[in-house]
Amino acid sequence: MQDRQKELLELLDRSGANLYTLLTRLTLREDIAEELMQELFIKLINSRSFDKAGNPEAYAHRAAINLAFDWRRSRKRNPLRLDQIREPASNDSSALGKLVQAEELDEILNAIGQLKKVPREAFVMRYIQQESYDYIAEQLGKTSHHVRALCSRALNHLREILAHNRHRCSGKETQNVKK
Amino acid sequence: MSKNDENKVNHRLKVLSQIEPSSKATNHAIQRVRDTIVNKEKSQQHASSRIWRNILKSPITKCAAAAVLLIAVGYATGRLSAPEPLDVEELKAALESSLKASLEPAIRQDLITQLNEQWQSAFAVSNAQLKEELHQQVRRDLTEFAAQTLAASGTLTNQRLMELIQLIEAARRRERQQVAAALQQIEQEKIQFRNGLLAVAAQTNELLGSKQD
Numbered sequence: 388m389q390d391r392q393k394e395l396l397e398l399l400d401r402s403g404a405n406l407y408t409l410l411t412r413l414t415l416r417e418d419i420a421e422e423l424m425q426e427l428f429i430k431l432i433n434s435r436s437f438d439k440a441g442n443p444e445a446y447a448h449r450a451a452i453n454l455a456f457d458w459r460r461s462r463k464r465n466p467l468r469l470d471q472i473r474e475p476a477s478n479d480s481s482a483l484g485k486l487v488q489a490e491e492l493d494e495i496l497n498a499i500g501q502l503k504k505v506p507r508e509a510f511v512m513r514y515i516q517q518e519s520y521d522y523i524a525e526q527l528g529k530t531s532h533h534v535r536a537l538c539s540r541a542l543n544h545l546r547e548i549l550a551h552n553r554h555r556c557s558g559k560e561t562q563n564v565k566k
Numbered sequence: 567m568s569k570n571d572e573n574k575v576n577h578r579l580k581v582l583s584q585i586e587p588s589s590k591a592t593n594h595a596i597q598r599v600r601d602t603i604v605n606k607e608k609s610q611q612h613a614s615s616r617i618w619r620n621i622l623k624s625p626i627t628k629c630a631a632a633a634v635l636l637i638a639v640g641y642a643t644g645r646l647s648a649p650e651p652l653d654v655e656e657l658k659a660a661l662e663s664s665l666k667a668s669l670e671p672a673i674r675q676d677l678i679t680q681l682n683e684q685w686q687s688a689f690a691v692s693n694a695q696l697k698e699e700l701h702q703q704v705r706r707d708l709t710e711f712a713a714q715t716l717a718a719s720g721t722l723t724n725q726r727l728m729e730l731i732q733l734i735e736a737a738r739r740r741e742r743q744q745v746a747a748a749l750q751q752i753e754q755e756k757i758q759f760r761n762g763l764l765a766v767a768a769q770t771n772e773l774l775g776s777k778q779d
Contacts, residue, residue, distance in 0.1 A: 395603050403596040411587040420587065421595040428599045432606055488581065495578045514579040546575060 394443065395431055402444050405516075406451050412515050413455035415492055423454050430454075445526035452511050456500040463497075498548040506541040513538045 406427065410420035427450055431437050440446035499507060505527070512523045513534075520538075524531040 392603055392606065396600065399596060399599055399603070403599065404592050407592050407595045408585075408587055411591075412582050412585045415585070417587050417591045417595075421591065421598065424595050424599055425602060428603060432603065491574075491578055492582055495575065495582070515582050517583045542575075546572065549575065550571070 391432065391438075395428060398431075398443055398447060399428070402447060406447060409448065409451055409511075409516060410455055413452065413496060413511070414458060415489060415496070419458065423451070423458060427451050427454055441528075442526065448512070448526065449508050452508050453504070456507065459497060459500050494552070495545075495549070498545050498552065501548050502541050502544060506537045506544070509534050509537040510541040510545070514542075 403424075407420055407424050410423045410427075411417055414420050414423065427447065430450065431447060437443065437446055499510060502510060509523055509527060512518045512526065513520070518526075520531045520534050523538075524534045527534065529537075
């Protein structure tokens, strides 16, 4: 227990800020990112797979990505109440701009959430964390070429998902207008 | 998907990658996690004590405690109001003797029966085993004896044949010698007969000549 505690504290010192940033980018909410960060480390304390993981940092990053997308899915099932809504994290200064951008980012993050687990992890590391292919390959235990192929396929799939969602939304709007 | 949409996707991804939480929020989150990790054991102990407190506070526990108390009181009353207890040692000795008397013959009989059965089964097994071994031994001996007899009889037959051949050879040699002796005698007699004939012929000539004269 003491060893695990020490290891987790070291991991927190090394990668805590990165993990928090990643969670903020995936949830667009600092308060939720903080909660998820807490949940992540509680899971790591109790996780047996964490002991077996060759690269604890990579394991923690992957767990954080999965945790964030699980939260997004659960949020869809349990819509937020008004008192739970906070200001989204964004770099745009105007209120309307923030709202529009938050909508857009939500859309793309939900689409990323529909990707399969491994491509999603590779995609997030590449396009949201802006990591190099070699680094991602090392983290995922794959070759650099394989990671490139995964990211490329994930991007194409993401575009398809977005196009499909847009088509579905426009269909609904047309139906509403007809009614 | 149009080029415009693709650009939009790339733009959104870029925006996402540029989101940075405030350093204050980051530090707060990290500190909170650190506290959680450090106080994990304490919180676990606290949680277990809280559980016990909740258990003790619950009405079910109270009812259970009351029931246990009532049972204990009832038991104590029963013990106090019960008649004088028996002498345990005496009871134990009586039980022992009666049990011994009733159980000993039965146990002995049972033991004897079991021993008999065991012996019988063991004897039957060893008997069968001995029979089998004896049978095999006899068969081995017979086979060996037959082989030896065959070899000995072969040798004897050869010896007899050799003796017979030698006897036949000796008899033939003797016959040949006798035949040779007989032939020699005949030859001598033939010579004597020729000489006699020649003498007869000469005398006859002489006689015939004298008569003619």
